[in-house]
Amino acid sequence: MAPPASASAFLKALEQEGLVVVEVGDWRDHNRNHKGPWGPVHGVMIHHTVTKGTASTVRIVREGYAALPGPLCHGMIAKDGRVHLVGYGRANHAGLGDDDVLAAVIAERDLPVDNEATVDGNRHFYGFECENLGDGKDPWPEAQVEAIVRASAALCRHHGWSARSVFRHLDWQPGKVDPRGPGLDWDDIERRIAKRLGSKPPTAPRPTPSRPVVDLSQLVAAARSNPKAAGQPVTYAGVRAVEAALVDEGLLAKKYSDGHYGTTTVQAYAAWQRRLGYSGKDADGIPGKTSLTRLGQRHGFDVKG
Known part of the structure; x- marks a missing residue:
C-alpha cells in the first residue's frame, strides 16, 4: 500500500524526469476529496481527452462538465509534451473498474481482460489525460508519447513501481477505448518506461480488449x-x-x-x-x-x- 505523494513531491518527480510542467491555478488544492478517499495509490492510468486544442482541453479537464465535475485528471499531457497540472487528490478520471485488474496492477503482473465495473479507480490511481480527438485517426506526436513515458516513469520511480503499474483506461473499465490512435504503441511505451527505470521490460503484451x-x-x-x-x-x-x-x-x-x-x-x-x-x-x-x-x-x- 502506498500513500499518495504530496503535491510538492509529485511536481518534483515530474520535473526531475525532465518534463516541462505548467502549473494551472490552484491545482494543489483542486480535487474531489469531499466525495471519497484518495489513496492508497497503486498505479498510473493514461487516457485521451476527445478534445482539440490545448487551451480548451486544459479548461475542460480542470473544470469538467455539469454531470462530471473537475478535475478530470491530475495532469494533462498536451501534444507538445508539456504537462499541465490541473488538480491533485481525488479526480474524476478512472471511474468504476475491474477488481481483478486492480489486483493485477498491485501485483505488477499481466492484466486480465476487464469485464466488471465494481471498484473505485478514482481512489487508487494517478490519472493523466492526453490531448487527442480519440477517433483513432488523430496522431500522437513523439513529444507527447515521450512525455507519457517520462510522467509514468516519474511516479513509478517515486513509489518503487515497475512499468506494469502503468496502464490504460481501456484496461480498467469495460467499454472504454482510450487511449488509441496512430503513433501510440502501448507495448513500446511499456518498454521505454522500463528502460528509464533501469528494469527489464514486460515480456507479455497487454491483452487486446474485445469491443462490446x-x-x-x-x-x-x-x-x-x-x-x-x-x-x-x-x-x-x-x-x-x-x-x-x-x-x-x-x-x-x-x-x-x-x-x-x-x-x-x-x-x-x-x-x-x-x-x-x-x-x-x-x-x-x-x-x-x-x-x-x-x-x-x-x-x-x-x-x-
Whole structure:
C-alpha cells in the first residue's frame, strides 16, 4: 500500500524526469476529496481527452462538465509534451473498474481482460489525460508519447513501481477505448518506461480488449421497461456500455451508470439524440440504429440489429 505523494513531491518527480510542467491555478488544492478517499495509490492510468486544442482541453479537464465535475485528471499531457497540472487528490478520471485488474496492477503482473465495473479507480490511481480527438485517426506526436513515458516513469520511480503499474483506461473499465490512435504503441511505451527505470521490460503484451456488442432490440426493450423503476438493474450488460458512453459525453452522472435503463438514462439518451439534431418523437430517449451507431463509433462498441 502506498500513500499518495504530496503535491510538492509529485511536481518534483515530474520535473526531475525532465518534463516541462505548467502549473494551472490552484491545482494543489483542486480535487474531489469531499466525495471519497484518495489513496492508497497503486498505479498510473493514461487516457485521451476527445478534445482539440490545448487551451480548451486544459479548461475542460480542470473544470469538467455539469454531470462530471473537475478535475478530470491530475495532469494533462498536451501534444507538445508539456504537462499541465490541473488538480491533485481525488479526480474524476478512472471511474468504476475491474477488481481483478486492480489486483493485477498491485501485483505488477499481466492484466486480465476487464469485464466488471465494481471498484473505485478514482481512489487508487494517478490519472493523466492526453490531448487527442480519440477517433483513432488523430496522431500522437513523439513529444507527447515521450512525455507519457517520462510522467509514468516519474511516479513509478517515486513509489518503487515497475512499468506494469502503468496502464490504460481501456484496461480498467469495460467499454472504454482510450487511449488509441496512430503513433501510440502501448507495448513500446511499456518498454521505454522500463528502460528509464533501469528494469527489464514486460515480456507479455497487454491483452487486446474485445469491443462490446450492444443489441439494439434488447436495448430498446430495456429503455421501454418500467423506466421509473430503481435499484436492482432490470436490463442486460449492453446497457453499461451505453451508460459509460453517455457519462463520457457529459450527459449522464456517473452515479446513474448502474446497468438500469431508467428515467435518467432515457433523458440522457434523449439529450444525445438532440445533440445529433433530432427533435420531437425522434428524441424520446429510445435508441435508434443511427444514433446508437454514432455513439458506438465514438466510444468503442458495436451495434447489432
